[in-house]
Amino acid sequence: MSSPLLFVITGVSGGGKSTLISHIIKKYGFSFSISHTTRKPREGEIDGKDYHFIDENKFKEMIEKEHFIEWAKVYGNLYGTSKGEIKKLFDKGKNIILDLDIQGANNIKKIYPDSIAIFILTKNISVLKERLLKRGEKDLETRIMKIKQTLKEIDNYDYLLINDEIKTSYIKIDSIVEAESMKIKNLDLNKIIDSFWEK
Numbered sequence: 001m002s003s004p005l006l007f008v009i010t011g012v013s014g015g016g017k018s019t020l021i022s023h024i025i026k027k028y029g030f031s032f033s034i035s036h037t038t039r040k041p042r043e044g045e046i047d048g049k050d051y052h053f054i055d056e057n058k059f060k061e062m063i064e065k066e067h068f069i070e071w072a073k074v075y076g077n078l079y080g081t082s083k084g085e086i087k088k089l090f091d092k093g094k095n096i097i098l099d100l101d102i103q104g105a106n107n108i109k110k111i112y113p114d115s116i117a118i119f120i121l122t123k124n125i126s127v128l129k130e131r132l133l134k135r136g137e138k139d140l141e142t143r144i145m146k147i148k149q150t151l152k153e154i155d156n157y158d159y160l161l162i163n164d165e166i167k168t169s170y171i172k173i174d175s176i177v178e179a180e181s182m183k184i185k186n187l188d189l190n191k192i193i194d195s196f197w198e199k
């Protein structure tokens with residue numbers, strides 16, 4: 001049996017990460033791992049779809065009970081991937097996609113060395129600043145400082161995708177999914193060979 005692909009996506013805020021994640025889900029049927037967070041929902045976000053929105057007490061209780069496979073503090077809020085969520089998705093046998101910060105991506109890589117970690121960046125800092133301002137981001141300096149630090153630590157990632165023109169980025173991310181799906185270690189070889197001899 002082949003094991004499902006586990007994609008971990010990290011991106012600078014405003015880098016177009018969500019668009020690319022939606023693309024992979026729609027085109028390749030990946031299941032999205034819904035994280036828990038103490039952040040308040042943004043307009044349009046749905047509890048149980050975008051995140052499981054919980055308060056800090058509940059989050060701390062989950063940490064104590066070791067319910068998280070990984071968790072991190074990002075911009076003052078807590079975020080975590082629950083063991084239950086990952087187990088549920090693995091049990092379905094579907095390919096999985098996680099949206100994590102760099103701490104989460106590094107931790108997942110330790111637990112699942114075969115996970116595929118992709119870092120998404122804009123073409124340059126000007127584009128990024130423009131997108132952040134458009135989004136109404138207030139604390140621009142903190143964001144940029146965090147990005148500066150993060151970029152020094154991306155050695156553990158497998159791919160760096162510069163998201164300039166979205167159509168080109170779709171082609172780039174498709175290439176990653178297609179290539180990873182063809183890797184021998186990711187294939188159900190017995191099934192493929194049986195089917196080869198059938199005709």
Ligand code: 5GP
Nearest residue numbers: 035071072074079080081099100101103104
């Ligand atoms: P946002 O609040 O903009 O949705 O997410 C803020 C940051 O938290 C993003 O970098 C996102 O990738 C990260 N994040 C979301 N869920 C998780 C999680 O479960 N674990 C970790 N480590 N980071 C997460």
